[in-house]
Amino acid sequence: MVFSSLLFLFLFLPVVLLLYYVAPGRLKNLILLGTSLVFYAWGEPVYIVIMLFSTLMDYSFGLLLSRPKLTRYQRKWIIAGSILVNLALLSYFKYADFLIHTINQVLGTQIPLTDLPLPIGISFYTFQSMSYIVDIYRGTAKAQRNWLDFATFVALFPQLVAGPIVQYSVVADQIKHRTVDIDTFAEGVRRFIIGLAKKVLLANNIGLLWHGISQTDTSNMSILMAWLGIIAFAFQIYFDFSGYSDMAIGLGLMFGFHFNENFNRPYAARSITDFWRRWHISLSSWFRDYLYIPLGGNRRGLPIQLRNIMIVWVLTGLWHGASWNFLLWGFYFGVILSLEKLGLLRLLNRLPAWIAHGYALILILVGWVFFAFEQWTTMTGYLSAMLGMGGQHEHHAVWDNTTLYLLYTNILLLIITTLASIPWENSRIYLRWMNHPYVQLPVLGVLFFLSSAYLVDATFNPFLYFRF
Template sequence: MIFSSSIFLLVFLPFVLIIYYTLYSQRLAQNIFLFLVSLLFYAWGEPWFVLIMLLSILVNYAIGLNIDLHRNNQVISKILLTITVLYNLSIIFLYKYLAFTITNINTLFSLTLPVPDIVLPIGISFFTFQAISYVIDVYRGQGEVQKNPLNVGLYIALFPQLIAGPIVRYETIANQINHRKENIADFSEGCVRFIIGLSKKVLLSNNFAIVADKAFSLPNDQLSTAFAWLGAISYSFQILFDFSGYSDMAIGLGKMFGFHFDENFNYPYISASISEFWRRWHISLGSWFRDYVYFPLGGSRVDSKWKLIRNLFIVWVLTGVWHGANWTFIAWGFLYFLLITIEKLTRFERTSGLRIVRHIYTLFFVCLGWVLFRSIDLSQACTYLGSMFGIGGRYTDSLARFYFLDNLIFIIFAVICSMPLLPYMKKRFHYHDLKISYILTPIFYIVLFFVSLTYIIKGAYNPFIYFNF
């Protein structure tokens, strides 16, 4: 089940909200209900995958208890921590990387080992990383151990962030599991945030997906330079509004139930360096690797540049691998490793100069990176990048002009929504001080919701990128 579906919007969410608030002031009953409907939400497409998540919950719950029990014995605690990390990563490896690994072994050594056809459980990387976060935070004393397995299950399986994040750190939500406070203000803000995310996904991302899919599906000899750039830019907007839209919906849904999740996007396309881009893009993943991998390795406070390069290499290869079992993702992660390493060694962000020049440099390489990310394999990525730079094709054609003009209004709105213009205008002109805003604002969001709902009901193109991760 996805948020941008009629079954979720018209049946699942209203039902869950009504029952949840019928149980108001009965926290245990609310938590049990949320856990059960979260399992139903996850099981909607592939019921058997729920068993994998339940097993993950029970194993991490048990290890968390034992780490807390042996807190004064560092040797046992570290052994238990190692076991839980290996267990969780082995689940990801089995379902996500085993077939990829065997395929490459066969190619490298000319073998014919059988390649298993394994279906990837939706969102496995997200809920597994949250499970790891629970045990590590208990080990570090940054969150109280849960004696009730229901609470661990609710943290890992809570449906707003289950499928595609944001990756909620246990220390962020530990106290909220039993002590959150629902109120009208949060519920209203949650509704608004959900509608904003829904409209990003349905009205912007889905329309850019049509252009991107067309460009990346064309043979190289039919792809002009102009259309290659239009396709790459369209995919850049598609993935931004797809993922940030889902994060907005998740954060909004969390607020409806009294949970407060951290922000996951902060206008990444206004960045003036690659390092800044990754402080603004998928913040929860970046902070997860920073706090659980980069800092334990020593971070940037190491005694040699080679150790710094090693730490960056490990983090960015892991970031690429996390996104999928394909050499394109590894190349994508390696590209960011090179760029961020150069920026850190040259102290790029401290250099003087026009921000607009650094901004163009950032967007240029981010766009090239998305070509790697979107391509089926490295061969397609190379030929597509070649088309972008005029190798082996025409510079423009009627197809590029048609798709550009047909989507011009979406491009304009995408550029506007990629910049913090609305927050600036609200702050600059004190929009909320105007009495008319109390009338116009609700009308605007109601209209936005029904326009998005209309697109969904009529069966508009509705892919979702991050289900694959």
């Protein structure tokens, strides 16, 4: 089940809200846990066992760490055991076939693949559980002694499938004590509808353009078509994921939870460093707090800092998927971020804003090519088309009739997605009109109606982050 479905919008969510608000306070977490398990089991009932096992394991490790007379040596063994089991679960389901396939290719062996489907959201709830154990170890959070409350944190359906990654220390108090007033609930509804419109009206429609171009033979692709395609993919993945994050944050508010923001207009960035402060903020924060800083961060000199950056970004790439293209994607951004640390960022800060912004956008778009294509030949062919190199002829055409047709038929959508990507919330027009309830309510009503109408007849409704 996904948020952008009629089943969720008109059956699951209304029933959950009704049950939650009629239940007495002591039963609200039980309602959330039960409905979250139904939400998760709807598509993969078998793998609910994996999530419950992970929950029970980390709950037990948390209790062990809270024992008062443990030695430092014992505490280290407990946290090492917890991290090892969590990573073993994640690695087995997500990376086993990738490792077996690589061994078969290198050694010529024929080890059979496991062919296990990836449990939905395992990358997200595994990282959340690990943050809980590390927070207890560091003393920034207390062990949760009520298993129901801890299971509610792990399984909470608004952020279970695709985040944002919620660190336990952020919501520890909210699990026990939270209230919802009419303004908070209304803000949750607003955020949810905006996220739904992003996903359904923008991501799905611009995704159709990318889907068509990505199926085109790159040897005959014009330069403009290649750039048009990757721009469409950049918009699709942004509105897909940020839309889901908005819906998750909105749902959280409806139940009294305040999740941290996950996106902050990333395509307005003027450097790659700036971009990764704005994109998938919860993942970047997790790697910073639980890997980069423990490795030494920037405290042990520039060479160690550059090493730490590369470790973090190779693992960030691997987190996104068990494929060489994701490792390449992580390595690519690691190299760029290292160059910016070495002085490129200081240069960018001295340049006119439009030059720095253009630099960031071009590198981001090239990075999305690595992200989008798992096959090496397709990836290199697409990059060659963007650069006007190779193909059946010595050079690609700058444009052709097909490209002009695609541009003509999608120009309005491209303008809308561009405007929706730039930071205009503080503009005078927005503050004067869009914050006014007599304007905001009809706009939200129209967006919800159009999104629902689209879903009634939708044949193209992918969700890119399901695979993570």
